[in-house]
Amino acid sequence: MIKRSRTIYVATMLAGLAGLSACGSQAASTDSAADLPVPVAVQQSAAPLNPQGPGELPELSGADEPPADEPPATEPPATDPPAAEVQEEEQAAPAPAASPTVAKKQRWVKIFSGPSQQDITPPKSRLTGSKTVELNATENEQIGTYVTDGAGRTLYRFDNDSNKPPKSVCNGDCATAWPPLLIKSPGKIFPDGIDPKIVGYVERADGHCQVTINGWPVYYFVADAEAGDINGQGLNGKWFAIKPDGGKTAATPGPLGTK
Incomplete structure (x- = not known):
């Protein structure tokens, strides 16, 4: 029993280390389980019983037949909306945003054609990498678009x-500051x-x-504390x-800018 527990523990450690593989290694994807269909329970109510017995239609309460000497009431025929209104509604409806597609692959990294349609939570720490990265063009009055x-x-x-x-x-101390x-x-x-x-990636030392x-x-830059900070701009001229x-x-x- 103890031997089996140790085997499970070692296997768990190896699975965790797979996500921290080096740059050139293809880590095993754990997303396959997320792609499985999720069963949805559907509860159907039973059909009401016919109290009058089989082969007989149930009585419809409140359904009075019109007098024989009066023609049944008819509803006015439905009229289609004017073509101008239909055209205006079609023009007002916004076109759905196109989903980004894979524009480029570099080994195990996929670079998409645009921003993700799903919200992505970036890591809080700048020291940890992520499997999903967003890059955004941002405007700044002092330095332009970055x-x-x-x-x-x-x-x-x-x-x-x-x-x-x-x-x-x-590398080293430099990578600590940057x-x-x-x-x-x-x-x-x-x-x-x-x-x-x-857009791509490079393997570091x-x-x-x-x-x-x-x-x-x-x-x-380690001294940038909030979004939009540019405290490293022009540092050491490099x-x-x-x-x-x-x-x-x-x-x-x-x-x-002159440091």
């Missing part, structure tokens, strides 16, 4: 990195305002997968909020 994650947190690029080929050189945006297996990325064809835009690895095309946004005026 990219945020699903929680509105600013994403940056590092001039010392490269995009051809994609490579991150921010946590990379990680994608886990099996991953899905939903970009809004970013061309899905230029530690084996994890980091999201890229036009080949540039993207990061958070860190900039990333644009939807992968370029650098303009440095902020004043001390922040």
